[in-house]
Amino acid sequence: MRRTAKRDFPVSDVRRFLEPGPIVLVSSAWKGERIVMTMGWHTVMEFVPSLVGCVISSANHSFDLIRRSKACVINLPTADMAATVVKIGNTSGRSTDKFAEFGLTAEPADEVGAPLIAECYASFECRLHDARMIERYNFFVFEVVKAHVAATPKYPKTIHYRGDGTFMVSGENTTHWRRLFRPGML
């Protein structure tokens, strides 16, 4: 897997990548320990502040690291990383270093202690914005405080999970219906 050069991206526009529903890799760190998990249950919740809601099972060790550090990085892997994504999803609990185990490069983030994953197309640094739904639903509301996005391609080829071992790979991107939108409804 190649590392991807990235540039800063407006945090209020992360819907471009998250709203279509891709599987993501969530990295986190706490007291010298770092970890990465696969996650598919997330939704954009607001533009400003840039909010993303995510279900992170309390069965995952990441749950503890994220709750304690009050932060994570949501990384967007591309289809060529699918085998690695699945292998990460297979594992649970502690290990020495999942980054080394899965051949991922951890890079320091700007705003949070959790690492960026250099091989991913994009990385969104997140701070915990609302913890009130964690106890009941394992639901974390994060604010994206910094976004790093690859300069090219404009739209990455992503994988979208359907359960039962089946992925939908993202298809064509089109502005075909753009002329039908009223300007305020884009």
Place this chain on the structure above:
Amino acid sequence: MRRTAKRDFPVSDVRRFLEPGPIVLVSSAWKGERIVMTMGWHTVMEFVPSLVGCVISSANHSFDLIRRSKACVINLPTADMAATVVKIGNTSGRSTDKFAEFGLTAEPADEVGAPLIAECYASFECRLHDARMIERYNFFVFEVVKAHVAATPKYPKTIHYRGDGTFMVSGENTTHWRRLFRPGML
């Protein structure tokens, strides 16, 4: 647009259609009034009960109908319905009958007062499960209580919104990486 024949589908498996992040049409009804809106901010939250979290802006008239009726139907449109989906997304506020306006067929649901949309690939009848996040985030937690899904194709061609008038159309479905999953992690 053709009406799609549907069969009952296990509510705990609706992730197959919602987790990849498609744009959906949300129908609702209250005191003789019915409405439909376009929605893209949603996530699966639990298998049993089958929970789906959705952001529905309080600027939409649907917000009131759903909050009062404590129910809605999440309908899954296919790519051939994209122009209609955009036109529905353009409108806000009241109108006489959005179903007639957009050429959609309202069919009675089994468990809720909100209508199914016959032209959609699937319809998920939802009851409001948790209203505690509505005030703060316009975030509704629904329980899917009944699912109607077209018999064919197994996976529909759906549209996934990126903002700015751009859609990603769902691509290939593959079990290519299925062999890498541990059985408990499917």
